[in-house]
Amino acid sequence: MSMELGIGTKLSRCETCSIRHQAVCGALTGPELARLNQIAKPRKVAAGQTIMSDEDPATFLANVVSGVVKLSKTLPDGRQQVIGLLFSPDFLGRVFNETNPYFAEAAVDSEICSFPRKQFEALLDEFPGLEHRLLEHTLSELDSAREWMVLLGRKTAQEKVASFLLLLANRSLITGCHHIQPGEEASFELPLSRNDIADYLGLTVETVSRQITRLKSANVINLVDNRHFTVPDLDRLRDIAG
Amino acid sequence: MSMELGIGTKLSRCETCSIRHQAVCGALTGPELARLNQIAKPRKVAAGQTIMSDEDPATFLANVVSGVVKLSKTLPDGRQQVIGLLFSPDFLGRVFNETNPYFAEAAVDSEICSFPRKQFEALLDEFPGLEHRLLEHTLSELDSAREWMVLLGRKTAQEKVASFLLLLANRSLITGCHHIQPGEEASFELPLSRNDIADYLGLTVETVSRQITRLKSANVINLVDNRHFTVPDLDRLRDIAG
């Protein structure tokens, strides 16, 4: 049985999970982790597939195991705003609430590990360490959201695009565990279409496109293709991002 | 001793606190509440006074007991963004972090009840119920922040101003426990200067001023003075807010 523990027994899925220590699950060990394992259901999600929708009841929560998840909200008349990107050890969904607070879809091919909401909440109640991890995670999401509010409210198109590229660079460096040698150009992937980038930055596709070509002309970035770019000098990008 | 309990003893400050059940403290009773009471320090803050600054180390946290607290962030070149308003039972400050994530100042004369951060964190660790309350609070702050991102990124000046007035109306109705009779005009207070409103909405003072007079001309709102307005028909305001 994969949920038994002890020398010689088979390891459970949670125990061998690649993000075990980074994600909220990191709070649990032994029999506690086994309990989580019982309700965890891994799932592959292809790029473009929706994971959860606002309007829908919040039936499950999830960890992002790999890939990128795009969170968005839409105004009645169709205007859209991307309100966040979730990367590898991030947590997805809304605990203690009956409806999802946003629309979530896979930006690139991704893997998530989902939990039925009610059962996960029961575990939160039972294991304060788990709830603590979730709190820490929520707090840092709140910090990021507020940082983004400054961008949306006060930055120019140029600064917005630069900030976005910088964000990707930072996240890629973390999750990829990639160390750049001085002088080495780091290469990054754009997990979003121009349209989604625009919706993330509160701009239009055209403006995003123009600003990207402008950064390219200024040799701040190089485009290897529409979805990959390199940054010769991160500090210069940082300056422009403000 | 005010921290002892039992029939006939004097009630502690926390026990008689007006927001005791609404704030995070609501999780505690009896000896637990007494522990919180030991580290709680109430404080009056005059309008305009700063409460905490980013850059400063996060030495304390607080509950907003009365009044309104303005949270903001400033770009190196001085551009400012108000990233949130805190009302009566809201929680102020950043647990588990060495520096404050924002600049906080009293928007109007306010009272807060502060706790040394380290000691409060120790209580969180000791009383899971307290941490749970804080999590719930943080989650709903995150929801609001994301809602505001839609406003900042996608709404027009007109919609922004209308949304802001609507927000005030909603918060006033909650905290004031005020029930509007059908046909009765509800009256609200603007806790922010035009300048701060602009910084909250990602606009300039001039645009805010123009949009307010526009709403006034359309009879959506009435200004009794610069800091007070009434709304004859909240649904109309809601329509304009989008």
Add this chain to the structure above:
DNA sequence: CGACATGTTGAACCTCATCAACCGACGTGG
């Protein structure tokens, strides 16, 4: 090959920012 999606580029337009003047309220000092 044509249909479609995604991205870039150009031109015209418009919303909102900028700059400046003005107004009323308030406090201070001659």
Add this chain to the structure above:
DNA sequence: CCACGTCGGTTGATGAGGTTCAACATGTCG
């Protein structure tokens, strides 16, 4: 007591940054 400066708010004229609309390029898939 009134002139004066200051502060918060409004209003007007002008202009720039970003949107809108449209054309075009490129790549992909039936």
